[in-house]
Structure formats: C-alpha cells, structure tokens
Amino acid sequence: MSRDREEAEPGQQGVLTSLPVRRLEFHVGKFPLPDFLDGNAIGSDSHLQFMNWTVVNNGAWDYAADTRGYTVGVLADLDAPHWSLRFVEALMPKIANGIDFEWYLSRARAHNLELEVSPRLLANRSGRIRLLAYRNVADLGSYRQAISDFLAHRTATPDIEATRRFGRTKNGIGLNAEQELSTSLRAFTRLGWNDGRNESFAYTEVDRTASFGADFAGDDWRRKHDKLGAAFVLNGLSGDHRQYLALGGQGFLLGDGHLTYGQEKIFEGYYTAHLWRGVLGSLDLQHINSPGYNRDRGLGRFGCRRGGCTWISRRTRAQLNYASRLSAGCRSSTHCCLSCRSQ
Numbered sequence: 001m002s003r004d005r006e007e008a009e010p011g012q013q014g015v016l017t018s019l020p021v022r023r024l025e026f027h028v029g030k031f032p033l034p035d036f037l038d039g040n041a042i043g044s045d046s047h048l049q050f051m052n053w054t055v056v057n058n059g060a061w062d063y064a065a066d067t068r069g070y071t072v073g074v075l076a077d078l079d080a081p082h083w084s085l086r087f088v089e090a091l092m093p094k095i096a097n098g099i100d101f102e103w104y105l106s107r108a109r110a111h112n113l114e115l116e117v118s119p120r121l122l123a124n125r126s127g128r129i130r131l132l133a134y135r136n137v138a139d140l141g142s143y144r145q146a147i148s149d150f151l152a153h154r155t156a157t158p159d160i161e162a163t164r165r166f167g168r169t170k171n172g173i174g175l176n177a178e179q180e181l182s183t184s185l186r187a188f189t190r191l192g193w194n195d196g197r198n199e200s201f202a203y204t205e206v207d208r209t210a211s212f213g214a215d216f217a218g219d220d221w222r223r224k225h226d227k228l229g230a231a232f233v234l235n236g237l238s239g240d241h242r243q244y245l246a247l248g249g250q251g252f253l254l255g256d257g258h259l260t261y262g263q264e265k266i267f268e269g270y271y272t273a274h275l276w277r278g279v280l281g282s283l284d285l286q287h288i289n290s291p292g293y294n295r296d297r298g299l300g301r302f303g304c305r306r307g308g309c310t311w312i313s314r315r316t317r318a319q320l321n322y323a324s325r326l327s328a329g330c331r332s333s334t335h336c337c338l339s340c341r342s343q
Contacts, residue, residue: 025077030070033063036077036086037114038132040178042188043213043231048272048282048306055213055231055268058174059206060192062136064090064110067099071110082119088112092138096201096252107166108138125180132174140168140198143240143249150247158249160199168198187214196238205254208236213268225274235264237293245293254292262290282306 002022010017013027013035027036034044038058043049046056053059064071073090091101092108102108112134121127141160150158172194180186189212196207213231218224237245245251246259265288272282288300 019079021079021081023079025075025079027075027077028073030072031075032065032069033071033073033088033090033112036075037063037088037112038130038174038176038190040128040130040176040188042178042186042215042229043190043211048270048280049215049227049229050213050231050268050270051284051304052231052233052266052268052286053204054206054209054233054235054264054266055211057203058132058176058190058192059204059209059211059233059235060172060194061132061134061174062170062172062194062200062203063112063134064092064136065202066093066101067097072101073110082117084114084116086112086114086116092136093202094139096199102138110137111135121179122181125182127179128177130174130176132176134172136170136201137167138170138201139164139166140170140201141165142168142198143238143244144197146249147240147244147247150249158244158247160244160249160251164199170198170201171195181214184217184219185214187212189213194238196241200241200251200253205237205241205251206235207238207241210234223273227272228270229272230269231267233264233266233268235266235293237261242293256292256294256296258296259293260295261293262295264291264293265289280307 001024002020004021005018006021008014008016008019034057038061043055050056064073071090073088075086075088078085090110090112091103092110094100094102112132114130114132116128116130118126118128141163143160145163146158146160149155149163155162172192174190174192176190178186178188190209192206192209194207211231211233213229215227215229218226218228242259242261245254246261248257249255267287268284270282270284272280275281282305284304284306286302291297291300
C-alpha cells in the first residue's frame with residue numbers, strides 16, 4: 001500500500017527488517033492475543049520488566065486463551081504512519097481456564113478491536129494511545145443467577161458452573177497510553193472495565209482496573225543498560241461478582257468461602273541489571289493490599305529474582321531493549337509471583 005518503508009525489528013512474528021509504512025497484515029494460527037493487542041514498551045514484558053498480571057496486561061480484558069495463554073484466531077492489522085487499526089476473531093475455551101477450544105463459532109467466539117494513534121503530546125518525544133474494545137461469547141455462567149439459585153435454596157452454595165449457558169457475553173473496554181518524558185524516563189497507564197455480569201473465563205478475575213507505572217534507564221548512574229521500574233495498580237469487582245464471592249461462591253481463581261471486600265492495591269518495583277554481554281539479571285518486589293479482594297487476607301509481599309540471556313545487537317543496545325524470551329527463574333511458583341490470587 002506504500003513504496004515508503006520503515007525499519008522493523010525481526011522477531012517471533014516476522015523476519016523482515018523493513019516494512020511498508022502503509023500496509024495490511026494478516027496473521028492466522030495459534031498465538032497469544034497480547035502479542036498483538038494492549039502492548040506497550042514499558043509494561044508488557046514479564047521476563048525482565050514487571051511481573052504482575054494486571055501490570056503487564058489490562059486486568060479487565062478477559063482475553064480469549066487456553067490454560068497456557070494461547071488461542072487460535074485470525075488477525076487483520078491496518079497500519080498507517082500515525083495510526084493502526086487491528087481486529088481479531090478468536091476461539092474461546094470450552095470451560096473457564098480450560099485447555100480445549102470450542103471450535104463452533106456459532107456457540108463461542110471472541111471479538112477484539114484496537115485503535116492505536118501516535119500523537120505528539122511533547123516535542124521530540126514519542127507517545128502512543130491505544131483504545132481496546134472486546135466482546136466474548138461463550139458458555140458462561142451468570143453471577144446473578146447463581147446468587148438467586150442459592151438464595152432460593154436450589155443450591156447449597158452459589159455455583160457459577162451450574163448456571164452456564166451458551167450465548168452469554170462479556171463486554172469490556174480499555175485504554176493504554178505510554179509517553180516518553182525524557183531520554184531516560186518513560187511512563188504508562190492502563191484503564192479497564194468490563195460489565196462483570198457473567199463469569200471471568202480466561203485471564204483473571206478483575207472487572208475494574210487502573211494502573212500507572214514508569215521506568216528509568218540507568219544513564220545517570222553510569223549503567224546505561226540497566227533499568228529501574230515501578231508501578232501501582234488498583235483492581236476491583238462488579239457488584240454481582242462481589243456478592244457471589246461473599247456468599248461463598250468460587251471462580252476459577254478466587255473463592256475464600258466468605259469475602260470482606262476491599263479493592264486490590266498493588267505496588268511493584270524491579271531493577272534489571274546488564275551483567276555481561278547478553279546476560280541480564282533482575283530483582284522484583286510486589287506489595288499487595290487485600291489480595292483476592294479480601295481485607296481479611298491482610299498484606300502480601302513477594303520477592304523474585306530472574307535471569308536470562310538474550311542477543312543484544314548494537315541497535316538494540318542503543319534502544320535499551322531488554323526483551324528476553326527465556327523462562328524466568330523465581331523463588332516461588334510463577335503463578336504466585338504473577339498473581340497472588342491462588343494463594
């Protein structure tokens with residue numbers, strides 16, 4: 001769609017070093033939706049940046065995925081110099097957080113639409129804003145129906161699985177913005193909301209979220225390839241979801257048998273150090289108030305250490321790109337570090 005070309009970073013999604021500035025791309029196959037949607041350069045890589053699920057992604061985006069985080073879908077991506085528009089049609093799992101997909105699109109499917117713009121809010125500083133909307137259709141249970149069945153003594157406890165029915169939906173929206181503030185400092189924010197009427201099905205149990213974070217390159221202390229990051233997140237539940245848990249209901253991640261509701265307040269900080277050539281190490285600390293939205297749980301604190309090896313080209317070094325595609329090592333289980341809700 002254009003003779004002009006721009007540089008591209010070869011990676012898992014392609015090997016070309018340049019692409020037309022105006023283009024239409026199609027991706028078909030098995031992939032994680034966050035590889036294409038809701039990404040930003042500051043808070044999306046859990047290998048050597050932040051680790052909490054609601055920092056690296058929009059927690060209220062219940063994106064289609066199996067147990068391992070993948071879906072099967074078709075993505076169309078229309079790119080222009082200052083904006084992009086992406087649409088994904090993807091498969092949903094048969095059950096909440098399940099490994100098997102529902103292949104009949106008439107029964108279950110996920111629609112995702114994202115608009116990305118690149119305004120110049122600060123002179124000579126790059127920035128991006130992404131607006132996301134999604135609609136999941138699946139065999140979903142209803143919080144309100146599960147509550148009604150329990151109060152009418154039709155079930156011993158609220159049971160979301162007993163209320164599942166094809167055709168139910170979950171709708172949500174999200175905002176994702178990042179801005180370069182100086183040669184060393186960058187900031188980002190995410191806002192997310194979903195209707196919270198039907199069960200969380202694929203990602204995590206969050207209906208409202210707001211996050212803010214920043215990273216700072218180590219030039220000022222003569223460690224130009226090091227990076228310091230910090231983020232704060234506030235997560236909440238819908239009224240139906242909250243009442244369901246308070247009456248003793250369980251989701252695929254949450255369920256204490258009772259609930260003294262409180263919003264999750266999360267602080268996370270990390271320091272990533274360039275140790276030698278392509279060897280990187282990172283320390284991460286998380287402090288969580290009311291984990292699992294239950295004030296009775298008190299405070300949660302988690303520390304992790306991570307390491308990895310990656311090829312750092314001259315251009316990559318100049319851009320301070322620390323992306324590592326190797327597994328991270330941690331003192332506790334990965335799930336615990338990413339989200340304490342299973343504890």
